[in-house]
Amino acid sequence: MANLTINGKTFTLDVEPDTPLLWAIRENAGLTGTKYGCGIAQCGACTVHIDGVATRSCGVSVSEAAGKKITTIEGLASGNTLHKVQEAWIAQDVPQCGYCQSGMIMAVAALLTEKPKPTDADIDEAITNICRCGTFQQVREAIHTIASA
Amino acid sequence: MNKHVSPRMNRRAFVIGTAAVGAGLAIGLDIPFGGPAVVRAADGSPEIGAWVVVRPDDTVVIRIARSEMGQGSLTGLAQLVAEELECDWSKVSTEYPTPGQSVARKRVWGDFSTGGSRGIRSSQDYVRKGGATARVMLIQAAAEAWKVPASECTAANSVITHTPSGKTTTYGKVAEAAAKLTPPTDVKLKDPKDWKLIGKGVKRLDTAEKTTGTMIYGIDVKLPGMLNAAIKDCPVFGGKVKSFDEAKITGMKGVKKVVKVGDTAVAVVADTWWHAKTALEALPIVWDEGDNAKVSSESIAKWLTEGLANEQPAYVGNKNGDAKAAIASAAKKIEAVYSYPYQNHATMEPMNATAVYTADKCEVWCGTQNGEAAFAATLEASGLPAEKCDVHKVMPGGGFGRRGQTDYVRQAVLIAKEMPGTPIKLLWSREEDMAHGRYHPITQCKMTGAFDADNNLVALHYRLSGQSILFSLRPEALQNGMDPAAFQGVAQSGEAAFGYSVPNLLVEHAMRNPHVPPGFWRGVNVNHNAIYMECFMDELAQAAGQDPLEFRRKLMGNHPKHLAVLNAVAEKIGWSTPAPQGIYRGIAQVMGYGSYVAGAAEISVTDGNKIKVHRIVASTDPGYVVNPAQVERQIAGSFVYGLSALFYGGCTVKDGRIEQSNFDTYNSMRINEMPKVESVMVPSGGFWGGVGEPTIGVAAPAVLNAYFAATGKRIRSVPLRDQNITFA
Structure with missing residues (x-):
């Protein structure tokens, strides 16, 4: 059993302590917006915020995440108001297949909290998610659009 | 919301x-x-x-x-x-x-x-x-x-x-x-x-x-009472399951059933996929690997190299004049051998399908590029007639050709059949996905070009050796044994026609089919044919002492649409004016999928092996452009896919199996490596060409030709990581 605080809600989940947070989120909490891509923290599709820090949830165990504030893509919006990254993604038609975009958006949201006006170098350093469709150009443009708003 | x-x-x-x-x-x-x-x-x-x-x-x-x-x-x-x-x-x-x-x-x-x-x-x-x-x-x-x-x-x-x-x-x-x-x-x-x-x-x-996070992909499908399955297919293609020791995992948390899937795979069904995967990893499986276990990248390469020799049998795909005679009597000739490896599609979402089977009905939910093929696989695996089956398509997390195949659908139905009435979601691990792709086929190519005394190209012999996709996946499409698709981009006519006029031309394919299953990988045969031809075209230009663009133009008089896109990128990148200090350019063109495309790259190279791609210009004439914003994204995405394969890709074979297992050994470009891509659309109307694939053909050769311009070194094999060349 583990108690996890996800998107402001407490979940009591029947999972072993070494279960990767990704799978507890997807299968036990039922929040499937966070995606599985590699399981070895390489691709970033499973990125969530843990205490505000963009983290690859496949590489964190449930026991490590317990007691911390976890935010997934489903919890990024405030009620009915989308997060500015989500709004920019819609306005600029960023996603192609979209599978990596939950993780991409979470990584970008964390970057913008830390650096509201990131340079290209900041983006290069912080955004290391894989996108096989190749949306990087739109991702970069959307980040700059948000930053200059 | x-x-x-x-x-x-x-x-x-x-x-x-x-x-x-x-x-x-x-x-x-x-x-x-x-x-x-x-x-x-x-x-x-x-x-x-x-x-x-x-x-x-x-x-x-x-x-x-x-x-x-x-x-x-x-x-x-x-x-x-x-x-x-x-x-x-x-x-x-x-x-x-x-x-x-x-x-x-x-x-x-x-x-x-x-x-x-x-x-x-x-x-x-x-x-x-x-x-x-x-x-x-x-x-x-x-x-x-x-x-x-x-x-x-x-x-x-x-x-x-x-x-x-x-x-x-x-x-x-x-x-x-x-x-x-x-x-x-x-x-x-x-x-x-x-x-x-x-x-x-x-x-x-x-x-x-x-x-x-609300888009439902195959991996997200939920049905009442659903269980989850993890699967391991024999890592050696063609091998079989000999035995497995189910008792070793009985009693592991959440495990419901262990299922042999066909002759080649074992699946564990559990309450959650994490439990299924954990138990599968603990399950001792003995494989009958068969003779294929002796195959390696080295043995495949040796076999393909033998096929480059003229005395070996080959299918002729494009021919005019007498290339061999013209080469024999030419004033000057040059020759080069290139190769291109296996590539995995590596879609972001690993293969998966959800199936529920009863004696009266079988339904499947999956991401697929071919709903009807998935439907046919459902019929075949379930043994039920069409009116008792259906397939519900959900969003795939990438396709690139991989999801045109239905191996994962068949597996899901076979597992569901063992547990009638219980919906089963089968999900491959990334490792399974890397081990059981339908890989971009492996080929080598020997090209010989011959010049007269005035440095005019009088003959070209293009000899491919390697794998045919149709032989494996659509044998009914072979023409007297020949795979016509093998000549995509160097064909005489049609939707992937060669763009140069050479008085004596011979394009042929010595078909050699290793045991690794090939598939339609974005761009398919255009990929390697465009790399071989467009890099060699640069070699020919160099041998003739001519500018790579001007050398091409002289051969393209009878191919105005090919030439138009080439001219469009040349103009946009400023080919006629010198590149900025330290920047080098390369150019390439090809026709595929009914569209004409060209690309040019500007790169810099440090320490001889660190490449920074500063700028890409890409032109396409697909006849009509339905949605320019999406075409632009397909062009840019083609460079990410094509350059990822060039720099980081390549699947190698050892003991009959694929060695790469995840994104740590089969990497993909990140945003910091992404060049700026400027697209130039020149739709000339009157025909409808495809957009998703053709541009990938020019991605690698544009960069490789720029690398030569920068360093004087020719790269004739992929991936660059094998040659210690990487992104700066």
């Missing part, structure tokens, strides 16, 4: 979480017997022909048979229908008919296959007619209600106007009456110059859900 996002892709996937299995899922069309010939959508709204449903509130649902997998065809196809329908684009949503429904209606929606960059070009005619047919019927219905000639009525933005009287009505108001009319058989399509929506970069219809 719905207040701010407006999902415009109606997909039954959203109700499957609560729907009872086997009930309500196949609904969507109601074909009454004996009543009025009106076909109704699930919500009761009438169909106006098979492609269009009009609701009383004027919203329009457009049926899409081809699969969306990120490439944007869903939006483009809707634009084609809406253009002719003259409906209000802001009220358009889309819906996938199922393959089972299509079969039941004599394939009214045509081909579901979404590969070969065919999604739009192969269906544009009949989907536009579908829109036009509905428009004619809606206008006719209004005219009959007003008792005026239909010829006095016009339609725009879902409003029908009787021009002489000024009376108006809307599509929603006349839909019921229109649905009862006999569809016209001779609708006329608009002249392209009158298009209002085709050619516009309108927003995709499926974006909002992809930003909120």
Whole structure:
């Protein structure tokens, strides 16, 4: 059993302590917006915020995440108001297949909290998610659009 | 949240979480017997022909048979229908008919296959007619209600106007009456110059859900009582399961069943996938690996190299003059051998499918590029007839050709069959996905070019040796044993025609098929053929002491469309003016999938092995551009896919199995490595070419030719990581 605080809600989940947070989120909490891509923290599709820090949830165990504030893509919006990254993604038609975009958006949201006006170098350093469709150009443009708003 | 996002892709996937299995899922069309010939959508709204449903509130649902997998065809196809329908684009949503429904209606929606960059070009005619047919019927219905000639009525933005009287009505108001009319058989399509929506970069219809985590991919499907399966297929292709020790994992948490899948694989079914995967890793499996276990990359390379020798048998794909004789008597000749490795599609979402089987029904939910092929696999694996099966397409997390295959669908059904009535979601681990791809085929190529005393190219011998995709996947398409697709980009004519005129030409293929299963990998045979030909073209230009662009131009006089895109990139990148200090350029062109493409790269190289790609210019002539914003994204994405394969890709074989296991050993480009891509669209009209794939052909050769310009070194094999060359 583990108690996890996800998107402001407490979940009591029947999972072993070494279960990767990704799978507890997807299968036990039922929040499937966070995606599985590699399981070895390489691709970033499973990125969530843990205490505000963009983290690859496949590489964190449930026991490590317990007691911390976890935010997934489903919890990024405030009620009915989308997060500015989500709004920019819609306005600029960023996603192609979209599978990596939950993780991409979470990584970008964390970057913008830390650096509201990131340079290209900041983006290069912080955004290391894989996108096989190749949306990087739109991702970069959307980040700059948000930053200059 | 719905207040701010407006999902415009109606997909039954959203109700499957609560729907009872086997009930309500196949609904969507109601074909009454004996009543009025009106076909109704699930919500009761009438169909106006098979492609269009009009609701009383004027919203329009457009049926899409081809699969969306990120490439944007869903939006483009809707634009084609809406253009002719003259409906209000802001009220358009889309819906996938199922393959089972299509079969039941004599394939009214045509081909579901979404590969070969065919999604739009192969269906544009009949989907536009579908829109036009509905428009004619809606206008006719209004005219009959007003008792005026239909010829006095016009339609725009879902409003029908009787021009002489000024009376108006809307599509929603006349839909019921229109649905009862006999569809016209001779609708006329608009002249392209009158298009209002085709050619516009309108927003995709499926974006909002992809930003909120609410888009349902195959991996996200949930059904009541569903269990999860993890699978391991024999790592050596062609090998079999000898035995497994089920007792070792019995009692592990959540484990429900261990299933042998066919002769080659074992699956563990558990409450969660994490439990299934954990137990599968603990399960001792003994494989009968067979003789293929002796095969390695080295043994394959040796076999292919033998095929480069002229005395070995080969199929001739393109020929004029007598290349061998011309080479023998030439003033000067040059020769080079290139190679291209296996590549995995590595879609972001690993293969998966959900199946539920009973003796009376088998249903599958999956991302697929070919709903009908997935349907056929469901029939075959379940042993049930078509009327008892169906496939529900959900969003795939990438396709790139991999999801045209149905191996994962077959496995899911076979597992579900062992547990009748229980929905089973089969998900491959990334490691399984890397080990059991349908790989870009492996080839080598020896090219010989010959010049006369004036440095004119008089002969070219292009000799491929290696794997045929059709031999393995579509043997019925072979022509007397020859794989015609092997010559994509160097073919005599057709949708992938060679763009140069050489007086003596011989293009041939010594087919050698290793045991590693090949597949259609974005760009397919255009990839290696364009690398070989366009890099060698640079070598020929160098041997002739000529500029690579000018050398090409001289050979392209009879190929004006090939030349036009090449000229377009040359102009845009500024080929005629020197590159900035420290920057070097490369250029390439090819034709594939009915479109003409060219690319040019500007790179810098530090320490001889660190490449920074500063700028890419890419030009394409697909005849018509339906949605320029999406075409631009396909062009840019082609460079990410193609350059990832060039720098980081390459699957190697050891002991009969693929060595790469995850993104740590099969890496993919990141944002910091992404060059700026500038696209130049030069649609010349009069034909319909594909967009998703052709551009990948020029990605690698443009960069490799720029690398030569920078360093004087030719790179003749892929990936660059094997040569310690990487992104700066």
